[in-house]
Each structure stands twice: as C-alpha cells, then as structure tokens.
Amino acid sequence: MESVMPGVVIKPLKQFVDSRGWLVELFRSDELAKDVYPEMGYVSMTHPGVARGPHEHRDQTDGFCFLSGSLRLTIWENREGREKIRESFEVGENNPVFVLIPPGVVHAYENIGETGGLVLNFPNKLYAGPNKSEPVDEIRHEEIDSEFKL
Numbered sequence: 001m002e003s004v005m006p007g008v009v010i011k012p013l014k015q016f017v018d019s020r021g022w023l024v025e026l027f028r029s030d031e032l033a034k035d036v037y038p039e040m041g042y043v044s045m046t047h048p049g050v051a052r053g054p055h056e057h058r059d060q061t062d063g064f065c066f067l068s069g070s071l072r073l074t075i076w077e078n079r080e081g082r083e084k085i086r087e088s089f090e091v092g093e094n095n096p097v098f099v100l101i102p103p104g105v106v107h108a109y110e111n112i113g114e115t116g117g118l119v120l121n122f123p124n125k126l127y128a129g130p131n132k133s134e135p136v137d138e139i140r141h142e143e144i145d146s147e148f149k150l
Contacts, residue, residue: 001095003087005077007102010089013065015096026065026120027098036061036100038122045118046071046111053108054141060125062101064109066091069117071109079104092117106141 001010011031015022029037046052046069056078066073069092076086091097092113101107111117128136 001089001097003075005075005085005087005105006082007061007100008075008105009098009100011098013067013096013098024067024096027063027122032063032100036063036102036124038063039124039126041120041122043118043120045116046109047116048111048114051108051110054106055108056106056139056141057103057125057137058139059103060123060137061103062099062107063122063124064099064101065097065120065122066099066109067096067118067120068093069111069115070094070113071117071119072112073099073107073109075101075105075107077104078106108141 001012003010013024013026015024044052054074064073070090071092072088073091074086074088077084089095089097090112091099091109109119125137128134
C-alpha cells in the first residue's frame with residue numbers, strides 16, 4: 001500500500017507473536033527524518049460509524065498508528081501547486097500501518113467496523129505549543145470541502 005502524494009509515508013507494521021501475546025514496533029528514529037520526530041503522543045478511540053476530521057495542519061506532521069478496529073483513512077492533497085488527489089485506505093487490525101501525514105495534506109478517518117478503533121498519534125509538534133500557549137495548528141474542512149465527503 002502506497003500513497004502517490006509526496007511526503008505521505010505508509011509503512012506496514014509487523015506483529016511479533018509468541019506465547020505471551022504480541023509486540024509491534026511502531027516507528028524508529030533511524031527510519032524517520034529528524035524534522036518529523038515526535039514531540040508528543042496520544043491515543044484515541046473512535047466508535048463504530050464515527051469519523052474524525054477532516055482537517056490539515058500548517059506546520060505539523062502527524063504520525064498515526066492504526067492497530068485495532070477497522071477504519072477508512074482518507075487523505076487529499078491541499079498543498080499549493082499540487083494536483084488535488086484523493087486517496088482512501090482501509091487500515092487497522094487487518095492492515096496495521098504507520099502513516100506520516102505532512103502539512104497541507106487533509107486527513108480524516110472513519111470507523112467502518114463494529115467495535116471501537118484505537119489510533120495512536122505521534123505528531124512532531126506540541127498541541128497548542130509549549131504549555132498550550134499558542135493557537136492550535138488545525139484547519140478544519142468539515143464544511144469547506146464538500147466534494148471530499150468521507
């Protein structure tokens with residue numbers, strides 16, 4: 001699975017299974033450019049039938065890990081001078097992936113499964129800046145891009 005959009009990286013995640021359970025290596029600093037190293041991390045759970053986004057960032061790169069549930073990730077190009085491409089990928093338990101979404105790429109995901117979907121994010125910028133003292137770097141697209149509904 002690949003994206004045609006420059007800067008978008010989709011890396012399959014491998015499960016290592018033994019008698020105790022399993023382990024998945026999410027990302028490694030020796031595989032990431034220094035400008036996308038995470039500054040924070042969080043996990044979200046999305047209920048079946050619910051979507052998060054779409055939105056984009058001016059400066060932030062998101063590093064999503066989709067490991068559980070069944071989600072449809074939809075991204076589209078919104079950077080100046082680039083073709084307005086849209087892509088969708090089914091990700092989650094049956095297709096665990098790490099996805100880098102650079103600034104200017106609009107992104108959203110929807111839980112298309114029957115159970116809650118856990119998503120981890122490791123953005124390269126702090127939410128609302130240090131001590132939450134800056135404006136949030138987020139451009140909402142729920143109403144702006146009606147041709148790109150999920």
